[in-house]
Amino acid sequence: MTTRSPAAILVIGSGLKLYREYIVRAVAERAREDGVRLVLINNLRPTWQQEYFDDITVTNVFDWPLLAATARELAGRYTFTGLMCWDEPLVMPAAELAAEFKVPGLSIPGVHGCRDKFSSRTRLTAAGLPQPGFALAADADEARRIAADLGYPVIVKPRALGASMGVSLAADERELEFAFRVAHEASLVGDEPYRGGALIEGFADGPEISIDGTVHKGEYEPMFVARKTTGQPPFFEEVGHVVDAADPLLRDAALLDVLVTAHQVLGIENGITHTEVRLTAKGPVIIEVNGRLGGDLIPLLGQVATGIEPGSALYDVATGQRPDVTHTRTRVAGIRFGYPEHDCIVHSVTVPQEAPGLVLASPMVEPETTLRLPPGGYIARHSFVICSADDPQACADRLAGAAALVEVDATPVEPPPPGTVLTMPAGLLDVDE
Known part of the structure; x- marks a missing residue:
């Protein structure tokens, strides 16, 4: 008689305890309630993770072929019913493995739209959503020609990095040369297919916000809005966020329409996304859609302000269930x-x-x-x-x-x-x- 391998959820990268333990705790509680094992592939030896995971394998998760081989070996011992990843550098291989294991995930087109800023801009523009002018520059000379066509000021950024790394504002040609070098050099630590050069964009002026939302079978629903404070110009270091459960933007029809359309255009199927938006004089403009929970403890702010448990919502979408993102409290957290x-x-x-x-x-x-x-x-x-x-x-x-x-x-x-x-x-x- 054939013995069925135990059901399990695969997690790729735990993240830092300080930033992600509250997410892991909620996921582990849900898994234990369902009698499902929690399996982690991690980059370093486990410490605090041992309390929450049933099986931990240590390997170089940034070597994507090795990560895939490790996941396939584990798939021979478990029946994976879901896959989770909330580390920005790993969302691409995680989505590819979700597709291979036939469990809910962002989808291959969806993860490319999230990770590759040029692909995202191209697809959103083609769909008629408000977007700044943009083009890829392989070198500084090409960057100067693009910026001259777009008109200053321009944003210069790596094609695929998170946390505003390498992103800066250039007000003229002199500043552009510096900004291009910064973006190009920063890109060299990112995903190999997107290293080198920089993306040059027109500047979408206005307050910046982020929205964490769920996607279940292609249906997008926002959870909470964070209002962002940045500093250290011409860079965009994120120095603070505030989540208000009663934020009127959660009921703003124009913003919600842009968010829903953007997720449909990018082909995102299942997961939690962190979308960054500029509120311009011409309406909301998508800056980027990230295929993961927000960083900077924004999901914890959302939990404190709204009562939504982001780890539980992630568990639902990762296992093919419709999440309940009803607010159970009305507070402000920052x-x-x-x-x-x-x-x-x-x-x-x-x-x-x-x-x-x-x-x-x-x-x-x-x-x-x-x-x-x-x-x-x-x-x-x-x-x-x-x-x-x-x-x-x-x-x-x-x-x-x-x-x-x-x-x-x-x-x-x-x-x-x-x-x-x-x-x-x-x-x-x-x-x-």
């Missing part, structure tokens, strides 16, 4: 990240244990960590504070008060020389030793 004023070596960080509305506060670096600001580095954060309140202004006041209580002992250092190879920030990778 996060503020602490950045140094200069490149530095951080000796110690102390965060508040108590403050009005404080939900969570944490250092983000170990002692003697070197933090580098753009363009020498990205996501140079030493700490964060999360606060909640009944309204946006009260939340902003509480965030400012809590952030003022953070104490940092650091020594300034010189920026790296131009041309230094960029090191991928730890916050984007599965590195949690």
